[in-house]
Amino acid sequence: MVRVAVTGGAGFIGSHIAVHLARLGYRVVAVDSLERATGFERLEEAGVPLVRADLRHDDLPDADVVVHAAAYIDVAESWERPYEYMWNNAAVTAKVAKRAAERGAHLIYISSAAVYGEPEYLPIDERHPTKPKSPYGLSKLVGEQIAEMLTKKLTVARLFNVYGPGQSGPYSGVITKFIQRAKQGKPPVIFGDGEQTRDFIHVEDVARFVAVTVEKGATGVYNVGTGIAVSIRKLADIVMKIFKIEGTVRYAPPRPGDIKHSVAEISRAFSLGWKPQIALEDGLRKLIDI
Numbered sequence: 700m701v702r703v704a705v706t707g708g709a710g711f712i713g714s715h716i717a718v719h720l721a722r723l724g725y726r727v728v729a730v731d732s733l734e735r736a737t738g739f740e741r742l743e744e745a746g747v748p749l750v751r752a753d754l755r756h757d758d759l760p761d762a763d764v765v766v767h768a769a770a771y772i773d774v775a776e777s778w779e780r781p782y783e784y785m786w787n788n789a790a791v792t793a794k795v796a797k798r799a800a801e802r803g804a805h806l807i808y809i810s811s812a813a814v815y816g817e818p819e820y821l822p823i824d825e826r827h828p829t830k831p832k833s834p835y836g837l838s839k840l841v842g843e844q845i846a847e848m849l850t851k852k853l854t855v856a857r858l859f860n861v862y863g864p865g866q867s868g869p870y871s872g873v874i875t876k877f878i879q880r881a882k883q884g885k886p887p888v889i890f891g892d893g894e895q896t897r898d899f900i901h902v903e904d905v906a907r908f909v910a911v912t913v914e915k916g917a918t919g920v921y922n923v924g925t926g927i928a929v930s931i932r933k934l935a936d937i938v939m940k941i942f943k944i945e946g947t948v949r950y951a952p953p954r955p956g957d958i959k960h961s962v963a964e965i966s967r968a969f970s971l972g973w974k975p976q977i978a979l980e981d982g983l984r985k986l987i988d989i
């Protein structure tokens with residue numbers, strides 16, 4: 700049976716990947732320091748074992764496939780703590796990639812659209828220049844580069860804006876923030892004019908993408924998004940409609956460093972036989988009960 704280690708496996712995205720792969724019959728172990736884990740219960744419910752390890756200090760369990768999702772993910776924090784971001788995201792990836800290569804394992808590195816920086820054209824394909832705009836984005840890009848240097852059995856999954864059940868805490872994205880306010884009956888607060896666009900992908904579609912690369916042993920760099928640009932204003936409208944929120948959206952000054960538009964070109968991922976299955980409004984409706 701194929702053994703899979705998912706680092707960051709008790710986090711938001713890692714726990715969905717770990718549970719999805721376990722349900723497909725892989726022998727999965729989640730590896731996590733639990734420092735920022737929000738998906739611990741999901742693992743427990745699905746009976747996925749967890750190894751508590753801080754990859755800055757501890758080794759990886761033996762595996763045939765390593766999905767490396769562990770990282771610090773907060774852009775603002777990365778400006779305050781650049782050293783910790785380079786260590787935990789870039790240097791740890793060097794360690795994980797070297798161990799994977801020594802064991803002949805397939806490494807699936809969970810990267811980010813943050814590696815692209817300000818788009819020079821849209822939609823963003825995988826050949827788009829990589830000029831990250833934050834220490835976080837740079838730490839993810841260096842992770843890609845060192846992994847490429849150390850192992851050839853490598854899949855790089857550049858995730859766009861991921862949302863879904865279990866996304867919570869101070870590092871969560873715009874969807875979680877809108878929904879948290881909606882649950883209190885309050886309309887969303889939009890930073891900037893709301894015309895900025897993002898590509899929102901459901902976490903279960905991300906897990907399905909990872910499963911396809913494991914199954915096919917597919918290597919290379921892939922954008923993982925929907926290919927659909929949604930404005931923040933439109934997102935706010937959908938959330939208000941679903942939650943039946945009265946009142947008007949509040950606007951706050953734009954956040955410095957935010958990019959204006961982002962949308963993925965996803966034909967490479969399509970060529971693997973994967974496509975996103977959860978439309979944004981359906982994905983948001985599913986979040987109401989959580």
Ligand SMILES: NC(=O)c1ccc[n+]([C@@H]2O[C@H](COP(=O)([O-])OP(=O)(O)OC[C@H]3O[C@@H](n4cnc5c(N)ncnc54)[C@H](O)[C@@H]3O)[C@@H](O)[C@H]2O)c1
Pocket residue numbers: 706707708709710711712713730731732733734735736737752753754755767768769770771772787791809810811812839857858859860861862870872
């Ligand atoms: N959330 C998004 O929209 C998004 C978008 C693009 C890419 N990503 C990438 O997806 C991955 C997962 O992000 P997430 O949203 O699930 O974040 P998360 O914070 O929920 O999960 C990260 C997990 O990694 C663990 N971790 C951190 N450092 C560790 C270490 N040294 N050793 C062991 N475990 C450690 C944390 O405890 C946490 O459980 C990250 O690599 C991130 O860069 C996320």
